[in-house]
Amino acid sequence: MSLADVARVGGSGLRSRPMRVFLSALGIAIGIAAMIGVVGISTSSRNDLNKQLAALGTNLLTVVPGSTMTGGTAHLPKDSVAMIANRPDVTSASAVGATRAKVYRSDRVPTVQTGGITVNAARTDLLRSVGGEIVDGSWLNGATSRYPAVVLGPQAAQSLGIHRAGSDVQVWLGDQWFTVVGLLAPNQLVPALDAQVFVGWPVAERILSFDGYPTTIYTRAEEADVEKVQGVLGATADPQDPNEVNVSRPSDALAAKHATDNALSGLLVGLGGVALLVGGVGVANTMVISVLERRSEIGLRRSLGATRGQIRTQFLAEALLLSGLGGLGGVLLGIGVTGGYAAYQGWAALVPLWAMAGGLGATLVIGGLAGFYPAVRAARHPPTEALASN
Numbered sequence: 001m002s003l004a005d006v007a008r009v010g011g012s013g014l015r016s017r018p019m020r021v022f023l024s025a026l027g028i029a030i031g032i033a034a035m036i037g038v039v040g041i042s043t044s045s046r047n048d049l050n051k052q053l054a055a056l057g058t059n060l061l062t063v064v065p066g067s068t069m070t071g072g073t074a075h076l077p078k079d080s081v082a083m084i085a086n087r088p089d090v091t092s093a094s095a096v097g098a099t100r101a102k103v104y105r106s107d108r109v110p111t112v113q114t115g116g117i118t119v120n121a122a123r124t125d126l127l128r129s130v131g132g133e134i135v136d137g138s139w140l141n142g143a144t145s146r147y148p149a150v151v152l153g154p155q156a157a158q159s160l161g162i163h164r165a166g167s168d169v170q171v172w173l174g175d176q177w178f179t180v181v182g183l184l185a186p187n188q189l190v191p192a193l194d195a196q197v198f199v200g201w202p203v204a205e206r207i208l209s210f211d212g213y214p215t216t217i218y219t220r221a222e223e224a225d226v227e228k229v230q231g232v233l234g235a236t237a238d239p240q241d242p243n244e245v246n247v248s249r250p251s252d253a254l255a256a257k258h259a260t261d262n263a264l265s266g267l268l269v270g271l272g273g274v275a276l277l278v279g280g281v282g283v284a285n286t287m288v289i290s291v292l293e294r295r296s297e298i299g300l301r302r303s304l305g306a307t308r309g310q311i312r313t314q315f316l317a318e319a320l321l322l323s324g325l326g327g328l329g330g331v332l333l334g335i336g337v338t339g340g341y342a343a344y345q346g347w348a349a350l351v352p353l354w355a356m357a358g359g360l361g362a363t364l365v366i367g368g369l370a371g372f373y374p375a376v377r378a379a380r381h382p383p384t385e386a387l388a389s390n
Contacts, residue, residue, distance in 0.1 A: 025326035026326065084233065152184065164183070283367055287319050322371075
Protein backbone atom coordinates (compact mmCIF):
# COMPACT_ATOMS: atom_id res chain seq x y z
CA MET A 1 0.00 0.00 0.00
CA SER A 2 1.08 3.56 -0.67
CA LEU A 3 1.54 6.03 2.16
CA ALA A 4 -1.75 7.70 1.26
CA ASP A 5 -3.55 4.34 1.37
CA VAL A 6 -2.03 3.55 4.77
CA ALA A 7 -3.19 6.92 6.13
CA ARG A 8 -6.68 6.48 4.67
CA VAL A 9 -7.11 2.96 6.06
CA GLY A 10 -5.73 3.98 9.45
CA GLY A 11 -8.01 7.03 9.56
CA SER A 12 -11.10 4.96 8.77
CA GLY A 13 -10.45 2.83 11.84
CA LEU A 14 -10.29 5.93 14.03
CA ARG A 15 -13.47 7.46 12.57
CA SER A 16 -15.46 4.40 13.58
CA ARG A 17 -14.77 5.04 17.30
CA PRO A 18 -14.74 8.84 17.72
CA MET A 19 -15.38 9.04 21.50
CA ARG A 20 -12.77 6.43 22.37
CA VAL A 21 -10.28 8.13 20.05
CA PHE A 22 -11.02 11.51 21.62
CA LEU A 23 -10.46 10.27 25.16
CA SER A 24 -7.24 8.47 24.23
CA ALA A 25 -5.92 11.49 22.33
CA LEU A 26 -6.86 13.70 25.27
CA GLY A 27 -4.46 11.83 27.54
CA ILE A 28 -1.62 12.43 25.08
CA ALA A 29 -2.68 16.07 24.63
CA ILE A 30 -2.65 16.80 28.37
CA GLY A 31 0.89 15.47 28.76
CA ILE A 32 2.23 17.39 25.76
CA ALA A 33 0.35 20.57 26.75
CA ALA A 34 1.87 20.41 30.24
CA MET A 35 5.38 20.04 28.88
CA ILE A 36 4.98 22.70 26.16
CA GLY A 37 3.32 25.09 28.62
CA VAL A 38 6.06 24.71 31.23
CA VAL A 39 8.85 25.14 28.68
CA GLY A 40 7.09 28.08 27.03
CA ILE A 41 6.36 29.86 30.32
CA SER A 42 9.92 29.28 31.54
CA THR A 43 11.35 30.61 28.27
CA SER A 44 9.06 33.65 28.34
CA SER A 45 10.01 34.32 31.96
CA ARG A 46 13.72 34.05 31.18
CA ASN A 47 13.34 36.39 28.22
CA ASP A 48 11.52 38.92 30.41
CA LEU A 49 14.24 38.62 33.06
CA ASN A 50 16.93 39.28 30.46
CA LYS A 51 15.05 42.36 29.30
CA GLN A 52 14.74 43.58 32.89
CA LEU A 53 18.43 43.08 33.57
CA ALA A 54 19.33 44.77 30.30
CA ALA A 55 17.17 47.77 31.24
CA LEU A 56 18.09 47.93 34.93
CA GLY A 57 21.71 46.88 34.59
CA THR A 58 23.67 44.19 36.40
CA ASN A 59 26.41 46.56 37.51
CA LEU A 60 24.70 47.88 40.66
CA LEU A 61 26.40 46.98 43.94
CA THR A 62 25.16 47.77 47.43
CA VAL A 63 27.33 48.35 50.48
CA VAL A 64 25.85 48.06 53.97
CA PRO A 65 27.44 47.92 57.43
CA GLY A 66 27.82 44.48 58.98
CA SER A 67 28.49 43.49 62.58
CA THR A 68 31.42 44.37 64.76
CA MET A 69 33.63 41.81 66.49
CA THR A 70 31.56 42.26 69.65
CA GLY A 71 28.27 41.63 67.87
CA GLY A 72 27.17 45.24 67.61
CA THR A 73 26.15 47.09 64.46
CA ALA A 74 29.04 48.66 62.56
CA HIS A 75 29.06 52.10 60.95
CA LEU A 76 30.21 52.98 57.48
CA PRO A 77 32.62 55.95 57.58
CA LYS A 78 31.03 59.27 56.68
CA ASP A 79 33.48 59.69 53.80
CA SER A 80 32.94 56.14 52.46
CA VAL A 81 30.78 57.38 49.56
CA ALA A 82 33.51 59.75 48.44
CA MET A 83 36.19 57.05 48.71
CA ILE A 84 34.13 54.68 46.56
CA ALA A 85 33.31 57.38 44.00
CA ASN A 86 37.04 58.10 43.59
CA ARG A 87 37.71 54.65 42.14
CA PRO A 88 38.31 54.85 38.36
CA ASP A 89 36.15 51.78 37.67
CA VAL A 90 33.14 53.22 39.54
CA THR A 91 30.75 55.32 37.46
CA SER A 92 28.52 56.56 40.29
CA ALA A 93 28.07 56.22 44.03
CA SER A 94 25.31 57.52 46.24
CA ALA A 95 23.81 56.68 49.61
CA VAL A 96 20.87 56.78 51.98
CA GLY A 97 21.00 57.02 55.75
CA ALA A 98 18.29 55.72 58.06
CA THR A 99 16.78 58.15 60.54
CA ARG A 100 14.66 57.51 63.61
CA ALA A 101 11.91 59.80 62.39
CA LYS A 102 8.39 58.57 61.61
CA VAL A 103 6.03 59.85 58.96
CA TYR A 104 2.25 60.21 59.21
CA ARG A 105 -0.51 61.51 56.97
CA SER A 106 -1.39 64.14 59.57
CA ASP A 107 -0.52 65.22 63.07
CA ARG A 108 -3.74 63.58 64.29
CA VAL A 109 -2.60 60.03 63.54
CA PRO A 110 -1.55 58.04 66.66
CA THR A 111 2.22 57.73 66.88
CA VAL A 112 2.07 53.92 67.04
CA GLN A 113 0.53 53.73 63.56
CA THR A 114 3.75 54.08 61.58
CA GLY A 115 2.77 51.77 58.73
CA GLY A 116 6.28 50.34 58.68
CA ILE A 117 7.55 53.26 56.60
CA THR A 118 11.25 54.11 56.90
CA VAL A 119 12.46 57.69 56.68
CA ASN A 120 15.85 58.00 54.99
CA ALA A 121 18.20 60.85 54.35
CA ALA A 122 19.15 60.72 50.68
CA ARG A 123 21.78 62.29 48.49
CA THR A 124 20.67 64.26 45.47
CA ASP A 125 22.37 61.85 43.03
CA LEU A 126 20.62 58.73 44.39
CA LEU A 127 18.32 58.18 41.39
CA ARG A 128 21.26 58.00 39.00
CA SER A 129 22.83 55.17 40.98
CA VAL A 130 19.69 53.08 41.59
CA GLY A 131 18.07 53.74 38.21
CA GLY A 132 14.99 55.25 39.85
CA GLU A 133 12.31 57.28 38.11
CA ILE A 134 9.90 59.99 39.21
CA VAL A 135 6.23 59.58 38.25
CA ASP A 136 5.06 62.91 39.64
CA GLY A 137 6.87 66.01 40.82
CA SER A 138 10.65 66.00 41.05
CA TRP A 139 13.54 64.48 42.98
CA LEU A 140 15.43 66.29 45.70
CA ASN A 141 17.88 68.93 44.47
CA GLY A 142 20.34 71.34 46.00
CA ALA A 143 17.53 73.60 47.20
CA THR A 144 14.81 71.19 48.35
CA SER A 145 17.31 68.96 50.14
CA ARG A 146 17.89 71.81 52.64
CA TYR A 147 14.21 72.39 53.40
CA PRO A 148 11.31 70.28 54.74
CA ALA A 149 10.64 68.44 51.48
CA VAL A 150 10.05 64.75 50.99
CA VAL A 151 9.88 62.23 48.13
CA LEU A 152 7.74 59.11 48.62
CA GLY A 153 8.30 55.59 47.38
CA PRO A 154 5.21 54.02 45.72
CA GLN A 155 4.30 51.73 48.63
CA ALA A 156 4.86 54.50 51.14
CA ALA A 157 2.68 56.86 49.11
CA GLN A 158 -0.07 54.24 48.96
CA SER A 159 0.10 53.64 52.71
CA LEU A 160 -0.16 57.38 53.36
CA GLY A 161 -3.00 57.80 50.88
CA ILE A 162 -1.07 60.24 48.68
CA HIS A 163 -1.46 60.07 44.91
CA ARG A 164 0.23 63.26 43.71
CA ALA A 165 2.97 65.70 44.60
CA GLY A 166 2.48 69.41 45.08
CA SER A 167 3.06 72.41 47.31
CA ASP A 168 -0.32 71.80 48.95
CA VAL A 169 0.41 68.13 49.76
CA GLN A 170 2.11 67.63 53.10
CA VAL A 171 2.94 64.88 55.58
CA TRP A 172 3.72 65.05 59.29
CA LEU A 173 7.36 64.08 59.77
CA GLY A 174 9.63 64.71 62.73
CA ASP A 175 7.00 66.80 64.53
CA GLN A 176 6.61 69.22 61.64
CA TRP A 177 5.07 69.42 58.19
CA PHE A 178 7.08 68.32 55.13
CA THR A 179 5.95 69.10 51.58
CA VAL A 180 5.67 66.17 49.17
CA VAL A 181 7.73 67.24 46.15
CA GLY A 182 7.88 63.92 44.29
CA LEU A 183 6.59 60.37 43.94
CA LEU A 184 8.85 57.52 42.84
CA ALA A 185 8.07 54.75 40.37
CA PRO A 186 8.44 51.12 41.56
CA ASN A 187 12.07 49.98 41.46
CA GLN A 188 12.41 46.35 40.38
CA LEU A 189 16.13 46.15 41.06
CA VAL A 190 15.96 47.65 44.57
CA PRO A 191 12.37 47.03 45.73
CA ALA A 192 13.25 47.99 49.31
CA LEU A 193 13.16 51.64 48.22
CA ASP A 194 9.45 51.40 47.42
CA ALA A 195 8.41 51.43 51.10
CA GLN A 196 10.65 54.34 52.08
CA VAL A 197 10.42 58.12 52.09
CA PHE A 198 13.38 60.37 51.41
CA VAL A 199 14.43 63.74 52.73
CA GLY A 200 17.53 65.74 51.96
CA TRP A 201 20.78 64.92 53.75
CA PRO A 202 21.28 68.47 55.16
CA VAL A 203 17.72 68.84 56.46
CA ALA A 204 17.87 65.39 58.06
CA GLU A 205 20.98 66.37 59.99
CA ARG A 206 19.49 69.72 61.01
CA ILE A 207 15.92 68.74 61.91
CA LEU A 208 15.74 64.95 62.32
CA SER A 209 18.89 64.43 64.43
CA PHE A 210 20.44 62.30 61.68
CA ASP A 211 23.99 61.23 62.62
CA GLY A 212 25.33 61.49 59.05
CA TYR A 213 26.40 57.84 58.70
CA PRO A 214 25.31 56.20 55.44
CA THR A 215 23.42 52.94 55.97
CA THR A 216 23.34 51.81 52.31
CA ILE A 217 25.67 52.89 49.52
CA TYR A 218 24.56 52.25 45.94
CA THR A 219 27.44 51.93 43.49
CA ARG A 220 27.51 51.56 39.73
CA ALA A 221 30.67 50.03 38.29
CA GLU A 222 31.90 49.48 34.76
CA GLU A 223 30.21 46.35 33.36
CA ALA A 224 33.52 44.63 32.73
CA ASP A 225 34.82 45.39 36.23
CA VAL A 226 31.79 44.51 38.38
CA GLU A 227 33.26 41.38 39.94
CA LYS A 228 36.60 43.06 40.57
CA VAL A 229 34.94 46.07 42.19
CA GLN A 230 32.70 43.80 44.27
CA GLY A 231 35.78 42.10 45.68
CA VAL A 232 37.45 45.31 46.86
CA LEU A 233 34.45 47.46 47.70
CA GLY A 234 34.47 46.53 51.38
CA ALA A 235 38.07 47.62 51.81
CA THR A 236 37.40 50.78 49.80
CA ALA A 237 34.40 51.77 51.92
CA ASP A 238 36.09 51.05 55.25
CA PRO A 239 39.86 50.53 54.96
CA GLN A 240 40.27 50.03 58.71
CA ASP A 241 37.56 47.37 59.17
CA PRO A 242 36.74 45.84 55.76
CA ASN A 243 35.33 42.72 57.43
CA GLU A 244 32.56 44.84 58.93
CA VAL A 245 31.19 45.71 55.47
CA ASN A 246 28.73 43.62 53.46
CA VAL A 247 28.67 43.95 49.68
CA SER A 248 25.90 42.49 47.51
CA ARG A 249 24.65 42.61 43.94
CA PRO A 250 20.86 43.17 43.64
CA SER A 251 20.66 41.57 40.19
CA ASP A 252 21.77 38.28 41.78
CA ALA A 253 18.46 38.17 43.64
CA LEU A 254 16.55 38.29 40.34
CA ALA A 255 18.77 35.58 38.90
CA ALA A 256 18.28 33.42 42.02
CA LYS A 257 14.51 33.83 41.75
CA HIS A 258 14.66 32.69 38.15
CA ALA A 259 16.80 29.70 39.13
CA THR A 260 14.13 28.72 41.67
CA ASP A 261 11.49 29.03 38.96
CA ASN A 262 13.59 26.77 36.72
CA ALA A 263 13.76 24.11 39.44
CA LEU A 264 9.98 24.16 39.74
CA SER A 265 9.69 24.04 35.95
CA GLY A 266 11.80 20.86 35.92
CA LEU A 267 9.38 19.26 38.36
CA LEU A 268 6.40 20.25 36.23
CA VAL A 269 8.07 18.88 33.09
CA GLY A 270 8.51 15.59 34.93
CA LEU A 271 4.81 15.56 35.82
CA GLY A 272 4.01 16.27 32.18
CA GLY A 273 6.14 13.29 31.19
CA VAL A 274 4.17 11.08 33.58
CA ALA A 275 0.93 12.35 32.04
CA LEU A 276 2.34 11.58 28.58
CA LEU A 277 3.22 8.04 29.67
CA VAL A 278 -0.32 7.57 31.00
CA GLY A 279 -1.61 8.81 27.66
CA GLY A 280 0.57 6.23 25.89
CA VAL A 281 -0.95 3.48 28.03
CA GLY A 282 -4.37 4.77 26.99
CA VAL A 283 -3.39 4.51 23.32
CA ALA A 284 -2.15 0.96 23.84
CA ASN A 285 -5.38 0.03 25.61
CA THR A 286 -7.47 1.52 22.81
CA MET A 287 -5.53 -0.37 20.14
CA VAL A 288 -5.71 -3.73 21.99
CA ILE A 289 -9.48 -3.39 22.34
CA SER A 290 -9.70 -2.36 18.70
CA VAL A 291 -7.91 -5.57 17.64
CA LEU A 292 -10.28 -7.69 19.71
CA GLU A 293 -13.36 -5.95 18.32
CA ARG A 294 -12.23 -6.12 14.71
CA ARG A 295 -11.10 -9.71 14.38
CA SER A 296 -13.73 -10.36 11.72
CA GLU A 297 -12.45 -7.41 9.71
CA ILE A 298 -8.91 -8.72 10.04
CA GLY A 299 -9.99 -12.21 8.91
CA LEU A 300 -11.86 -10.79 5.94
CA ARG A 301 -8.89 -8.71 4.82
CA ARG A 302 -6.55 -11.67 5.24
CA SER A 303 -8.85 -13.92 3.21
CA LEU A 304 -8.92 -11.29 0.46
CA GLY A 305 -5.13 -11.36 0.21
CA ALA A 306 -3.87 -8.85 2.74
CA THR A 307 -0.52 -9.87 4.12
CA ARG A 308 0.51 -9.86 7.75
CA GLY A 309 2.72 -6.89 7.06
CA GLN A 310 -0.21 -4.90 5.67
CA ILE A 311 -2.37 -5.72 8.70
CA ARG A 312 0.49 -4.76 10.98
CA THR A 313 1.00 -1.50 9.07
CA GLN A 314 -2.71 -0.67 9.26
CA PHE A 315 -2.94 -0.91 13.04
CA LEU A 316 0.43 0.75 13.59
CA ALA A 317 -0.75 3.63 11.37
CA GLU A 318 -3.89 3.94 13.51
CA ALA A 319 -1.80 4.18 16.68
CA LEU A 320 0.49 6.80 15.12
CA LEU A 321 -2.44 8.85 13.84
CA LEU A 322 -4.14 8.64 17.23
CA SER A 323 -1.05 9.79 19.13
CA GLY A 324 -0.27 12.38 16.44
CA LEU A 325 -3.71 13.94 16.86
CA GLY A 326 -3.18 14.06 20.61
CA GLY A 327 0.28 15.55 20.17
CA LEU A 328 -0.92 18.24 17.77
CA GLY A 329 -3.76 19.14 20.10
CA GLY A 330 -1.36 19.22 23.03
CA VAL A 331 1.06 21.55 21.23
CA LEU A 332 -1.77 23.95 20.35
CA LEU A 333 -3.10 23.80 23.90
CA GLY A 334 0.39 24.36 25.32
CA ILE A 335 0.89 27.39 23.06
CA GLY A 336 -2.46 28.74 24.19
CA VAL A 337 -1.60 28.27 27.87
CA THR A 338 1.78 29.96 27.37
CA GLY A 339 0.23 32.87 25.48
CA GLY A 340 -2.48 33.37 28.09
CA TYR A 341 -0.12 33.28 31.07
CA ALA A 342 2.44 35.50 29.34
CA ALA A 343 -0.28 38.04 28.51
CA TYR A 344 -1.43 37.99 32.15
CA GLN A 345 2.14 38.66 33.33
CA GLY A 346 2.82 41.24 30.63
CA TRP A 347 5.54 39.13 28.97
CA ALA A 348 6.25 38.39 25.34
CA ALA A 349 5.11 34.80 24.71
CA LEU A 350 7.91 32.53 23.48
CA VAL A 351 7.59 28.83 22.74
CA PRO A 352 10.85 27.27 21.45
CA LEU A 353 10.58 25.45 18.14
CA TRP A 354 12.52 22.53 19.57
CA ALA A 355 9.87 22.10 22.27
CA MET A 356 7.06 21.89 19.73
CA ALA A 357 9.00 19.54 17.44
CA GLY A 358 10.13 17.47 20.42
CA GLY A 359 6.55 17.22 21.69
CA LEU A 360 5.27 15.91 18.36
CA GLY A 361 8.23 13.57 18.06
CA ALA A 362 7.62 12.21 21.55
CA THR A 363 3.98 11.49 20.75
CA LEU A 364 4.93 9.57 17.62
CA VAL A 365 7.45 7.50 19.57
CA ILE A 366 4.87 6.84 22.29
CA GLY A 367 2.28 5.98 19.67
CA GLY A 368 4.65 3.63 17.85
CA LEU A 369 5.58 1.81 21.03
CA ALA A 370 1.97 1.67 22.22
CA GLY A 371 0.70 0.39 18.89
CA PHE A 372 3.44 -2.13 18.13
CA TYR A 373 2.11 -5.02 20.24
CA PRO A 374 -1.55 -4.63 19.12
CA ALA A 375 -0.39 -4.44 15.48
CA VAL A 376 1.69 -7.61 15.81
CA ARG A 377 -1.18 -9.35 17.57
CA ALA A 378 -3.60 -8.36 14.80
CA ALA A 379 -1.22 -9.63 12.11
CA ARG A 380 -0.91 -13.05 13.81
CA HIS A 381 -4.64 -13.81 13.69
CA PRO A 382 -5.26 -16.72 11.28
CA PRO A 383 -7.96 -15.76 8.75
CA THR A 384 -10.13 -18.80 9.56
CA GLU A 385 -10.17 -18.12 13.31
CA ALA A 386 -10.82 -14.43 12.79
CA LEU A 387 -13.79 -15.11 10.49
CA ALA A 388 -15.16 -17.84 12.78
CA SER A 389 -15.16 -15.45 15.77
CA ASN A 390 -17.75 -13.24 14.07
